[in-house]
Structures are given as C-alpha cells and as structure tokens.
Amino acid sequence: MSEKIAPSDDIIILDNIYKAFGPVQAVRGVSLRVKRGEVVVIIGPSGSGKSTLLRCINHLEAIDSGDIWIDGIHLTHRQTDINKVREEIGMVFQLFNLFPNYTVLENIMLAQRVVRKRSKEEARRIAMENLQKVGIPEKAESYPAQLSGGQQQRVAIARALAMNPKIMLFDEPTSALDPEMIKEVLDVMLQLAKEGMTMVVVTHEMGFARAAADRIVFMDNGEKIEETTPEKLFSAPEHDRTRQFLSRILAH
Amino acid sequence: MAQSKVQSAGASSRWRRMVDPKGLWAYAVVIFGILIVLAIYFDPSYRDAFDYIWPGVQMTLFLTVTSFALSLVIGLLAGLARVSSNPILYNIATFYVETIRGVPILVQLLYVTFVIFPLFVDGLTAAGLGFTIRDVEMHTRVIFGLALAYGAFEAEVFRAGIESIDKGQMEAARSLGMSYRQAMRYVILPQAIRTVLPPLGNDFIAMLKDTSLASALAVGEITHLSRQHRNRTFTTFQPLNVAAFLYLAMTLLLTRGVRYLERRMSPNE
Numbered sequence: 007m008s009e010k011i012a013p014s015d016d017i018i019i020l021d022n023i024y025k026a027f028g029p030v031q032a033v034r035g036v037s038l039r040v041k042r043g044e045v046v047v048i049i050g051p052s053g054s055g056k057s058t059l060l061r062c063i064n065h066l067e068a069i070d071s072g073d074i075w076i077d078g079i080h081l082t083h084r085q086t087d088i089n090k091v092r093e094e095i096g097m098v099f100q101l102f103n104l105f106p107n108y109t110v111l112e113n114i115m116l117a118q119r120v121v122r123k124r125s126k127e128e129a130r131r132i133a134m135e136n137l138q139k140v141g142i143p144e145k146a147e148s149y150p151a152q153l154s155g156g157q158q159q160r161v162a163i164a165r166a167l168a169m170n171p172k173i174m175l176f177d178e179p180t181s182a183l184d185p186e187m188i189k190e191v192l193d194v195m196l197q198l199a200k201e202g203m204t205m206v207v208v209t210h211e212m213g214f215a216r217a218a219a220d221r222i223v224f225m226d227n228g229e230k231i232e233e234t235t236p237e238k239l240f241s242a243p244e245h246d247r248t249r250q251f252l253s254r255i256l257a258h
Numbered sequence: 259m260a261q262s263k264v265q266s267a268g269a270s271s272r273w274r275r276m277v278d279p280k281g282l283w284a285y286a287v288v289i290f291g292i293l294i295v296l297a298i299y300f301d302p303s304y305r306d307a308f309d310y311i312w313p314g315v316q317m318t319l320f321l322t323v324t325s326f327a328l329s330l331v332i333g334l335l336a337g338l339a340r341v342s343s344n345p346i347l348y349n350i351a352t353f354y355v356e357t358i359r360g361v362p363i364l365v366q367l368l369y370v371t372f373v374i375f376p377l378f379v380d381g382l383t384a385a386g387l388g389f390t391i392r393d394v395e396m397h398t399r400v401i402f403g404l405a406l407a408y409g410a411f412e413a414e415v416f417r418a419g420i421e422s423i424d425k426g427q428m429e430a431a432r433s434l435g436m437s438y439r440q441a442m443r444y445v446i447l448p449q450a451i452r453t454v455l456p457p458l459g460n461d462f463i464a465m466l467k468d469t470s471l472a473s474a475l476a477v478g479e480i481t482h483l484s485r486q487h488r489n490r491t492f493t494t495f496q497p498l499n500v501a502a503f504l505y506l507a508m509t510l511l512l513t514r515g516v517r518y519l520e521r522r523m524s525p526n527e
C-alpha cells in the first residue's frame with residue numbers, strides 16, 4: 007500500500023480499526039472520516055473504547071489492524087515518521103498533563119523549541135498569543151500547581167495550539183473539572199470550532215455537542231453503533247442502545 | 259499531689275528543652291569524636307597512626323567521587339534501558355542488574371581487577387594499543403569495579419524514578435511531536451531527578467564506606483593504610499579508631515547534606 011493517497015477533503019480517515027489490550031477488544035472494526043474543519047463528537051458509555059479510538063488517531067496506541075490516513079499520510083505505513091504526523095495533531099487530556107516542573111510559558115514554549123525549532127523570541131510570542139486566546143495571559147509565569155483545573159486545561163489547549171496543529175483531539179477535557187470551570191473550557195473549544203479547527207472530541211457535554219458538532223458518533227462495546235447529526239440524535243436516535251444511553255446522561 | 263505533678267512536668271520539659279532525650283546518641287558521637295581528637299593531639303601513638311593514615315583520606319575521597327560519577331553514567335544508561343521497549347537493551351540491562359546485585363561487591367572487585375580488566379586490556383594490547391595490563395594502576399581498576407557494582411543499584415534508582423512519573427507526561431510530550439528521547443530529556447528526567455536525588459545521596463555515602471574494599475587490593479586508602487599501620491607498629495586500637503573516626507566524620511557530614519537535599523526536594527516544600 008502506498009504511503010500517500012490522493013488529497014481529499016477527508017483529513018482523517020480511519021478504516022476498519024481494531025485494537026485489543028490482551029483479551030479486551032477495545033475497538034472493533036471502526037471506520038470514520040472527518041473532513042477539514044469538521045467537529046466530530048464521540049459519545050458512549052464508560053469502557054466503550056472512545057479514548058482508545060482517539061488515541062489511535064495520533065498513534066498513542068498502535069492499532070492491531072486497519073488503516074489510518076492523516077492529511078493524506080498513511081499512519082500505519084512503516085516509513086511514516088510518526089513524530090512528524092503528531093506535530094500536526096494537538097491532543098488535550100482529561101487530566102491536563104501539564105509539565106509540573108515548567109512554568110505555563112515554558113510549557114507552551116517547550117515543544118515549539120525542540121520540535122518546531124523556533125527561536126526563543128518567536129516561541130514566546132506565539133505562546134503569549136495563545137495564552138491570550140484562552141484568556142489567561144497573566145498566568146504566564148505561574149506553575150501549573152498554582153492554577154485552577156479550568157485554567158490548567160486552558161493552558162493545555164494553548165500548548166497544543168502553539169504547535170499550529172491541523173487537528174485537535176480532546177479526550178473528556180471537562181470531566182475532571184468542577185462545574186463552575188467547565189464553561190470556561192467549553193467556551194474556548196466553541197471558539198476554536200467557530201474558527202474552523204478540525205476537532206474530534208470525546209465528551210459528555212451535550213450542550214457542546216449540540217452547539218458545535220457536525221456529527222456525533224455513538225460507540226458501545228468497541229463498536230461504532232451510530233453516526234449521525236446532533237439534530238437527528240437528540241430527536242430520533244436510530245438504535246435502542248443509543249436511546250438508552252442518551253436517556254441516562256440527559257437525565258442529569 | 260496534683261501540684262507536684264505539674265511541677266515535675268515543668269521541670270522535665272525544661273530539661274527536655276535543653277537536651278532532647280532522643281538526641282543523646284548525637285552527644286555520644288560527638289564525645290567519641292572529641293576523645294579521638296584529643297588522643298591525636300596528646301597521645302604520640304594516636305598521632306603516629308593519624309599521620310600515617312591521613313593521606314588515605316584523599317585516596318578514599320578520590321575513589322568515592324570518581325567511582326560514583328562513573329556509576330551514575332552506567333546507572334542512568336542501564337536504567338533507561340530497563341524502561342526501554344527495545345527487548346535487546348532491556349535484556350542486557352536486566353542481566354547486568356540482576357547478576358551484579360546478587361554477587362558480593364568484593365567478589366566483583368576481584369573479578370573486574372583480575373579477570374575482566376586484564377582480558378579487556380590484553381585484547382586492546384593485541385590490537386596494537388601502546389600499554390599492557392601492568393600499566394593499569396590498581397586504583398583505576400578498583401574505580402571501574404566499584405562503578406560497575408554501584409551502577410546496578412543506580413540503574414534501579416533511575417528506573418524507579420522514571421517509573422514514578424505519571425504516564426500522562428510521556429503521552430503529552432509525545433503528542434506534541436517530541437521523540438521518545440526528547441520527551442525523556444526535557445520532560446521525564448528533570449522530574450525524576452527529584453525522586454532520585456535522596457537515594458543517590460545515600461548511595462554516595464554507602465560508596466564512601468565501600469571504598470574500604472579496595473584495601474583488599476592494596477590501594478592506599480584509609481582502611482588499607484590503617485591495616486599497614488597495624489602491621490608496622492603492632493597497635494590495633496589506634497589505627498582502627500582513627501580510621502573509624504575519619505569515616506564517621508565524613509559520613510556524618512554527608513548525611514546532613516543528604517537530609518538537606520531531601521527537605522529541599524520534597525514536593526510539599
């Protein structure tokens with residue numbers, strides 16, 4: 007199979023992905039296409055393989071079989087430089103994963119310096135731009151431990167954005183946050199979506215899904231059960247399992 | 259009666275404020291030290307022993323510092339190999355760590371000095387190197403022997419330090435496009451240093467004491483000189499007391515240094 011395919015609108019192509027952890031089949035034959043600028047939200051019960059699927063996209067998990075193309079580059083090809091592909095994919099984690107030994111500014115500058123090889127001045131300028139964008143430029147010199155959860159997550163988003171990624175992946179970015187901080191993070195994400203960033207978001211924030219998602223994928227037991235628009239999902243979900251899941255999470 | 263209780267409590271707390279009963283051992287140590295110092299000043303047989311052994315301090319410190327520095331390099335490399343996903347590196351490092359840790363250091367020293375070093379240098383000599391094993395001084399071989407022995411301990415210290423860092427740190431670094439090496443260097447190791455420094459400090463002190471094993475190979479450090487002095491003068495107390503005093507003085511100083519590091523490195527400070 008060739009390393010590149012003809013450029014298309016689909017910046018992410020997952021084709022029949024399988025991933026197991028020992029005896030546990032975490033992802034079973036999932037295919038998914040994401041167009042440039044699209045926002046896709048993945049929902050599903052705990053353990054249904056949402057995180058695993060997301061982590062396959064930037065190869066934090068090596069897949070067992072299937073094919074992945076990112077912006078026309080065949081990820082599963084042996085000669086693909088995975089670090090090069092990852093430069094183009096930002097990822098935001100549930101637990102932020104900021105580097106505790108560096109200040110906010112250094113967190114955002116580090117990968118710019120060592121991966122993008124930007125000068126100190128340029129890295130600092132871009133870091134400050136992105137801190138501005140997530141609304142906490144005054145925290146530049148703080149350490150992560152001195153920030154609230156919501157601020158830390160916004161720094162994590164700024165850190166990813168500073169690499170000028172073409173795609174942003176979010177794995178339950180607000181589920182470790184106190185309720186009053188969820189909005190400040192979702193607002194940043196909504197803004198990103200509006201600016202046309204390609205986003206794949208695992209979340210249970212249905213308000214965000216309704217407002218920003220072009221499509222919603224429902225997963226259960228490692229499989230993609232349903233892929234539909236927010237309107238259809240909330241008015242008339244096709245599958246029983248989707249209905250059950252929605253009634254459970256919309257109950258709160 | 260109630261009154262006398264209060265009084266005695268007051269008296270004992272005043273007494274306690276002056277002398278912590280749990281700290282009496284420290285006074286005993288200081289008194290031992292003072293006695294030895296006085297003996298060295300006023301007793302010619304102690305003075306004699308001290309003058310003879312004193313140059314060994316320099317050799318002991320030299321062995322300690324060089325062996326330890328080398329063991330850090332070996333330990334870091336072996337520790338990295340132990341957490342590596344490369345099966346060859348992992349197996350080599352694990353073999354090294356497990357075998358070394360199961361053999362007494364003295365046996366290892368003899369092994370390195372009389373087997374590995376000669377084989378290695380003879381090989382190089384055969385390949386046209388300008389010197390033979392006779393030209394390699396004993397203390398050089400001892401340094402490599404001690405470094406190899408301690409490298410196995412340091413490897414485990416580094417491995418534990420690296421593994422104590424949350425998995426999410428590596429993932430965050432990799433997802434930003436950093437290579438494994440870059441992530442180790444800029445993200446994981448700087449954080450692991452905090453966990454690793456106190457045990458490394460303790461190992462440094464242990465190394466200081468274990469340099470006494472070099473006396474078995476007639477390297478002129480403290481223990482060897484004290485034994486020579488004993489053979490020379492048929493005194494036993496004096497050279498051993500002086501040797502113990504010198505070791506103790508150095509280790510106590512270093513222990514305080516390590517405690518200080520520990521306090522500074524503890525995360526809640």
Ligand SMILES: Nc1ncnc2c1ncn2[C@@H]1O[C@H](COP(=O)(O)OP(=O)(O)OP(=O)(O)O)[C@@H](O)[C@H]1O
Nearest residue numbers: 027030031032050051052053054055056057058059
């Ligand atoms: N590193 C791993 N080792 C072993 N099993 C794993 C690992 N990661 C995930 N799994 C298993 O794979 C399955 C899917 O997990 P995954 O984390 O993708 O689910 P999820 O949909 O993200 O769940 P949650 O909503 O709880 O985050 C689960 O059964 C999980 O226990």
Ligand SMILES: [Mg+2]
Nearest residue numbers: 056057058178
């Ligand atoms: Mg998950």
